[in-house]
Amino acid sequence: MDRPSHPESVARSASLMMRVDGLLExxxxxxxxxxxTSEYYGQVLGELAEILEAHSAAVWSVREDSVSLLFDTQEDSDRDRLAAFVEPVARLETDRTVIVPPGVGGRWPNATEFARCIACVSVAPSLRLALDVRLSTAAQRGENIADVVAAVAAVIVEFHRGRQLTRMFSLSVERDRVAGLCQALHSTLDRRRIALDLANDGATALRLDRVSVLLADEFGFRLESATAVQDLNRRANASRAIEQVVFEVRRQGTSLPWTSADQTDEAARAYLQESGATRVRVEPLGPKPGSWEGACGAVVFESFGSEPLSPDYDGVAEVCRHAATALTNAAAFEAHGLSGRLLRWKSLAQSRRSRTITVSIVGVVLALALIPADLELEAHGQVQPTRRRSVYAPADGIITRVAVSNAAQVADGEPLAVMRNPELDLEEQRVRGEIATTNARLAAVRASRGDPDRRGSNSSSAGQLAADEEELKQTIVSLNRQLEIVNRRVAELTLRAPLAGQVVRWDLIRSLESRPVRQGQLLMQVVDPAGPWEIELRIPDRHVRHVLAAQVAAKEANGLPVRFLFRMSPKTTYSAKLDTVNLATDLDQDGELSTFAKVTLNPKEIPDLRPGSSVIAKLDCGRRSLGYVWLRELLEFLQTRVLF
Known part of the structure; x- marks a missing residue:
């Protein structure tokens, strides 16, 4: 903008900048x-257009192969008009702001009747946002227009990044809820229990109001459970309506996607009028998703609110796939379980060979009771270097750079990765801005104290200036301390190796770089492969008493013998001694109770040790009868579940 030549222009420029500052804040x-998001864009762009006396303003999403309109204050749906607006937006480079006059061609063609100020800012490596302000002929012009548009574009980009991060965290939480539900469905082989868990926990995990589960029988599909219903009355109108809508959808031969009352499906519309729900979805539980062929159940999902569905993740489809597998396994177990075997044994007892079979059984029982055998208990574990450290995220943020790769050798304190925390960046900018402002005020006070004309003859005014100067000095000292704290926290975002060794994490760069992480999230491990090695065993809780008893008996033999092999090389068996057994019992990764134990290895005897290699170990727990060795788990089950 040209330098103002009279007081009115100066006042107008000052007013413009004050309004712009207010808009940014x-x-x-x-x-x-x-x-x-739409309300945010509407307020910010509307106020920007008003300040710059612009015709309209818009925000564009620019990718390598496409340009899409995110918001436009003009709300013009004319495709030809939109195409004219797209051309200069697609060609503008990242981090550049231009003002394109109307009706020009060349590098940034502008076929509209407006002068356009466009600022393009990078959001991600493959995504840019462009702020497009259409200036009318009578609007303000000049260099300040580009600065204002660029500043507003930078604020909008930070808003967009924050929403993207929030969206990714929300999606991760939703996936975790669905994964927990799917794990619960596979934890039992009781079809009714599966239906009950799906109805109650499914509504919570999927954030729906009601989930109804129907199981297949010889007459069709019968309602088995519904959300928050303990005593199910199958003769009630609501139960009959659920079974009727499943019958109608099954007759159509496909599943019913999310359907509301204003859509054309007759079965869904009738059911929604009966139940009062706003939308409904019906899915068969069979081998093929969406197919009723071989389905062992069906699920009716209902929502009574108007919340929009997530476009990023279909948790319903994931839950249905796991529920179908769980019900199929449960049905197979019920068909071929203990009841089926009892029927076959009854038929066998009525045959002519029953006496021979009885004598054989008695002989086998005597052999099992009298013949001794080695009691070897199986445990699973992993081989790990004794010296290893885990590297966790010190705070929430985004990994901006990964400096190492899997199996890379690092020195103690060597940088591994660099994180960025937007909140710390904003805090640093705030503190630096306050320091600059305070320094400017301090310079002004000092200038006033050194200028007798500005200070005046009043001694109280001179004393006030001295007090102001001292207060500003203390403020600068405090702000510098704040800046040191912020810088120290920023420095902590550079993750360094806790020891000299080797980095362990597969596909490190792809899984971490440019990805958001949470505080405390495990990022990688650094191990010392040149030091001692050990096996970390997980002994099942039901085996611990035998191991402890055998360990006491083997004290004179310098430890309990252990045979083990590697899954990646099962042909070779190695021997070692059990060192320690933890006194506490906890849950392992599979949710089973187990006790932690360690076996020290000699790296010279075992070639090509690799961190995390899976091991199958056999712990020598002495000699018992052959029957106890073979039928130990059955005997323990009878003792704990039947006789107790």
Whole structure:
């Protein structure tokens, strides 16, 4: 903008900058609230257009192969008009702001009747946002226009990044809930228990109001359970309506996607009027998703609210796939379980060979009771270097750079990865801005104290200036301390090797770089392969008493003998001694109770040791009868579940 030549121009420029400052502050404040994206764009772009006396303003999403409109204050749906707006946006480079006059061609063609100020800012490596302000002929012009648009574009980009990060965290939480539900469905072989868990836990995991589960029988599909219903009345109108809608959808031969009352499906519309739900979805539980062929059950999902469905993740489909597998396994178990075997044994007892079979059974029982055998208990574990350290995320943030790869050799304190925390960046900018402002005020106070004309003859005014100067000095000292703290926290975002060794994590760069992480999340491990090695065994809780008893008996033999082999090389068996057994019992990764134990290895005797190699170990727990060795688990089950 040209230098103002009279007081009116100066006042107008000052007023413009004050309004722009207010807009930037309002945009940053609004971005920290749970405001809808469209409402945020509407307020910010509308105020920007008003300040710059622009015809309209828009935000574009620019990728390598496409340009899409995110928001436009003009709300013009004319495709030809939109195509004219797209051309210069797609060609503008990242981190550049240009003002394109109307009706020009060349590098940035502008076929509209407006002068356009476009600022393009990078959001991610493959995504840019472009702020497009269409200036009318009578609007303000000049260099400040580009600066204003670029500043507003930077604030909008930070808002967009924050929403993307929030969306990714929400999606991760939703996937975790669905994964927990699917794990619970596979934890039992009781079909009714599976249906009950799916109805109650499924509504919570999928954030739905009601989930109804029907099981297949010889007459069709019968309602088995519904959300928050303990005593199910199958004769009630609601139960009959659920079974009827499943019958109608099954007759159509396909599943019913999310359907509301204003859509054309007759079965869904009738059911929604009966139940009062806003939308419904019916899915068969069979070998093929969406197919009723061989289905062992069906699920009716209902929502009574108007919340929009997540476009990023279909948790319903994932749950249905696991529920179908769980019900199929449960049905197979019920068909071929103990009841089926009892029927076959009854038929065998009625045959002519029953006496011969009885004598054989008695002989086998005597052999099992009298013949001794080695009691070897199986445990699973992993080979790990004794010296190893885990590297965790010190705070929430985004991994901006990974400096190492899997199996890379690192020195103690060597940088492994660099994180970025947007909140720390904003805090650093705030503190630096306050330091600059305070320094400017301090310089002004010192200038006033050194200028007798500005200070005046009043001694109280001179004393006030001295007090102000001292207060500003203390403020600068405090702000510098804050800056040191922020810088120290930023420095902690550079993750360094806790020891000299080797980095362990597969596909390290792809899984971490440019990805958001949570505080305390495990990122990688650094191990010392040149030091001692050990096997970390997980002994099942039901085996611990035998191991402890055998360990006491083997004290004179310098430890309990252990045979083990590697899954990757099962042909070779190695021997070692059990060192220690933990006194506490906890849950392992599979949710089973187990006790931690260690076996020290000699690296010279075992070639090509690799961290995390899976091991199958046999612990020598002495000699018992052959029957006890073979039928130990059955005997323990009878003792704990039947006789107790």
């Amino acid at each position: 309002h945009a940053e404040t609004l971005g920290r609230t749970p405001v809808a």
